[in-house]
Structure formats: structure tokens, C-alpha cells
Amino acid sequence: MNSNKNINIKPKKKNKFLNTVIFLVISGIIGAIIGFVLAPYLKGFMDTYSKNDNLFMKFLKVYGLFLIFFVGYIVHIILHEAGHLIFGLMTGYSFISFRIFSFTIVKEDGKIKYKKFNIPGTAGQCLMMPPDLEDGKYPFVIYNFGGVIMNLIVSIIGILIVVLVKELIFPFNTILILFSLAGLLIVLTNGIPMKLGGVPNDAYNVLSMIRDEEAKRGFYIQLRVNGLQSLGTRIKDMPIETFKLKEGSDLCNPLNTAIVLMEYNWHLDNMDLDSAKQCIDSFIPYLDKVVPLFKNEINCERMFLELVGDCDKKFIDDLYDKNLKKYIRAAKFMLGKKRLLMAYEGFYNEDKNQALKHYEDIRKLAEEYPIKGDADMELMISNWIKERL
Template structure:
């Protein structure tokens, strides 16, 4: 099934770009200038449809009782705070945008998640249909309009077909499973609360518990276990955090790439601070994917790099400098609880 879906997505991608080229050829205006214009339209309309997609989540979330937490396109982000909207900067590899919202109170059997998850696809399809209809009524279908319509349907289709870590897969997993709907609610709720400064320790225990019989194989459950890890770190219970990390590390091949790298990074920190196997520490640090993520300017990455410098290279000055750099990135972090946690962990690292 996974092979079929990935093949289908590749077919859709090929159809979009093949269709764009065919439109240029059929128009009889295949020239360098038109190819450049077409390429620019592809880029611009792709960004427009990403914004429309996330706006769709926002609109349909609002209609079903959600409230805005954050809205991100690429690394540009706005976060809802008590003082209004604030600009932040967050780069998440593998994602082009994200609209996160606080859910309404959970009522068993009535959790409104379907429209929220489908909202992005609905707006992509709707925008493409409206623009296409206007062009059809006007009797003209220029290349720019054709590209806008094609890209909208492309983004909509690749998001609604259940594959990997997308809206369609999340919708499929939660559709008829109450326990998965609870986990989805927990994700939204924990993110909303911690974004407002509520620590992981202050949140109810039931948000961090896997449902009975859950084997932790899907990304809903893996996220819950990651939150257990964050909670242990918040308590500065590094032995418990290492135990949870070990469980995730044993099944790292089953984790989605984003989780796998985050678990590897925190394993680096835990192994260094608990004076674990130095060869394993060096091996993880040398992984290309880990190095790529650690190069991203985030508080957690500076803290982990500082731990490596301190415990592996014995370079206190470098560790202090990295922690200072991390503190300087506080203003970009959209999650208030994580800011407090990172400061606390850096303090432990440097013996404050």
C-alpha cells in the first residue's frame, strides 16, 4: 500500500510539471522568456498555495472551536500571545508550513478534528476551482492561470492522500479510533499550553499516558513518548529520560525522520551528561543528518553542541560560548515552556 501511494504521488508530481510544459508547447509560445516566466509563476504560486493551505487550517479550525497558537510559512512565524501576535523564526526540516491551534474541550465521540485537518486541502481546491472557473467564463486560460490551478490541485492531492506524515495520514489514523482522537487532542493541547508557558510538569498526567494496548508504533504514540521524555527532562530526571530515550532508540527505524533526529540529539545530551559510552556519543554526533540539524540556529541545538564540547572535547570556553549563543536565540523560540526548559538545562550543563 505504501509503495502504491508513493508511486501515486510521484505520478501526480509528474502530471503537474508535465502539464505545465505541455501548456507552454501547445500555446505556441515556447521561448526562453516564457520558460522563465513559467518557472517564476511555479515558485510564486507554490508559496501562495502553501499560505492558502495553512490559512485553510486556520479558517476551518476557527469554525470548529479552535484558537490560533502559531502560523508558520517556511521559517517565518507568528505566535499568538497575551500581548497579541509576535513574530518568531523557526525552521523545521521537512515541513514548508504549519498552522497550530488550541483545541476546544475534549468531549468523547465529538472531537472536531476532520474539518481542521481538511481545511488546507479544501482551500487549495477551492482557490484553484474559483480561479479556473473565472478564466473559463472569461474565455481565456493563460499559462499563469493554468499553473495556479495545477499547483493548487497538486498540493491538495499530495496532502489528502495518506502518506508519511501528512494531513491525510493523520485524518486516516484518527477517523474511527477514539484513542487516536484523544492522542491528537493531547498533541494540540500540550503544544498550546506549553506555548503559553505552562511547564510539562504542570500538565495533567493523562496527557502523557499511552492508551491501553498501544504498541507505540505510529507517530501519534511516538509523539506521546517524546512528551514523556520532555517531561522527565523538565524534572531534571536524566536517568528516567535516558530510559525513555532507550525505548525510542531501540525502534528508531520505525520513527518518522523528524522524531528520529530529535531522539538522536537528546541521546547525545543524555549520554554526555550521564557520562555514557564515548564511542556511541561520537558515532551519533558524526551522523550527517544529526550534524545538519545541529547546524540550525535553535536553543536546543546550541545546548546539545555545548554538552558535546564540554564532555567529549573538554572545552569549557566553547561550551559557555555555545550556551550564550543559545540564550541569544530565545526571542525566536515560539514555545515559552521550552525556553524555560532550555535555560534550565544549560544551567545544569554549566553547573549554575
């Protein structure tokens, strides 16, 4: 990598204990308020629950509450992503894709299509093309908080119905209470800045962008590049300057990390493996501070470059540990991981047949891949690997 090669970064240490305390205090306050408001209704429910001996109540006693809460949580995940979509459209963004777990809806050639895709550690994602910059600015707060706002509105409505509609009887009042609590849990876990499973939440991203102009630029570039790639543009056809961070930028900030990984993909798409290695190796001093999701991505690409290069088996074994294997298994819909496994079987295990099986998986997956520009790059690299087998 060029401008980032000699960056000397000393990220501020995160006070994890303090963040945990703040989260628990805020959660406790909100929980106390909710408990105070709902106490009479919960008491009434428990009285009914403990005295009723019919079959439904026996089932409910064991599974019902957890099932209702779980279903409510899933519904609120959908509402959360819908919130990003609605508030994004309101502020000038355009629709690219909408994903819940691996079920993905994309806009392709003017038509809405269903595909499968997932990112380990995320339950859903709404990708949108941001509006053009105006004086270097774009709306990012409402778009990021759109999901939290939607969950909060729906949860408050549910609580108000329980409180105000006196005629509402069991089990409808219980369903609404648990549904609203599930929504408030999502509000807390996305509205308070934190990393969940190593993935920054919405509030964390907003706070990062408020504090760091380069991170704000990075978020915009991510949305723009993902949008263009989804429409079929190859990353190699974009200006390399797009992915250059300013001197001294914090590589450990997830929004900046993503931009450098895009620069890596630019070199990879141009088959400039030396520059790609220089780029990915710039992360090595900061790997312990990079969020786990990106750390796994970085190590996957370091492993890939070694496989197609010197193929030092000790180096590969050190990288290919239990955590990385688990991550690769979870990322079964991501073409880059299939490409990595193809190289591993072909060059590490010297098993051409197994490598070609992964190649066929790549070809099939690429046909329905939601990010067309990325699929074209992965097919090109996979064909190059096939020629070398």
C-alpha cells in the same frame, strides 16, 4: 518510562510499493482530467509561446514557467496554512501561531508578534488550541483537511476563470493555469495519505486517527500541550498521566511517538534523567520504523543523555552521523539542538569557551522563542550544564 517500558508492539508492515502505485494512479487520473479541460488553453499558450520572439518571451522560455509555478506553490503554502486557520476557527479552535518556513506569527500577551522558528522537513504550520472535549470527542477532520480544501477551492476558481473568461489573454491565463496546477499538487501531496520527507501529511494524520483512538487522543494532547506551552506553561506542571499511552499502543504511529517524546520532556523538565533515559530508550527496538523526523529527535536526546552521563565517545560517534549532523544544522532555531551542541562542546570536546558560545546563543534565542514554556525548560537545563562545565 513506566507504562510503556515493556510494550510489545509489532507494527504492520507498510506496503510502500502499493502506496506508491495508488498515488501514481490517482495523480494520473487527476492529471488526465486537468489536461483534458485545459488542453485548448495550453495549446493556445504554446502557439503564442513558440512564435513570439520578444525579450519577455525569451526570458520566459528559460525561467518564466518555473518561476511562476514556484511562486504559485509558495502562495499555495500560505493558503494551505490559512485554510487550517480558517476551518480551525470555524470549528472552535483558537489561534496560537502561524508559520511559513521560519517566519512565524504568534499571539503573545494578547498581541500579534513576529518571531523565527522552524521544524526541519516542514514548509509551514498553523498551531491552534483545540476546543474542550465533548464526550471525549473533538473536531479533527475539518481542521486537518482545512488546508487541502482551501487549495482545492482556489485552484478550481483559477481553472474556471481560464475556461470561462474568453477575453483573458496571455500571460494572465498562463499564470492562472500554473498557479492552479501548483495548488493541485499540494492537494495531491496532502490529500492522499503519505509521509513526505518522513513527515506524515494531513491525510495520513486523519487516517491514523480514524483507525486508532489512541492516536486521536495523541493529536489532541499535542495541540493542547503546544498551546499551553506557547502561553508559558511548563510541561513539568502538567499531570504525568496526560502523556501515558495505553498498554499495546503503537509507538511507531507518529501521533503516539510525539506523546512519548512529551513524556520524555516531562522527566527532563523535572531533571529526572534516569526516568528520561528509560523513556527515550523505549524507542530503541522501533527506531527503524519511526518516521525520520522523530528518529532524529530521539537520537538527539539519546546523545544528550550520554553526553551529560557517562560520555561514552564511541556511543556518541555512532549516533552523531552525517544525517544527524545535517538535521541539527537544519534545526538552527530549535533550542534543544543548541542545548545539545553546548553539551557536546563542553563534555565531548571539553571546550568550555565553545560551550559558552552556544549558551549565549540559547539565551538570545530563548528571548524570542515562540514556545515560552519550552524556552524556560531549555534555559534551566542550559544553566545546569554551565554549572557542570
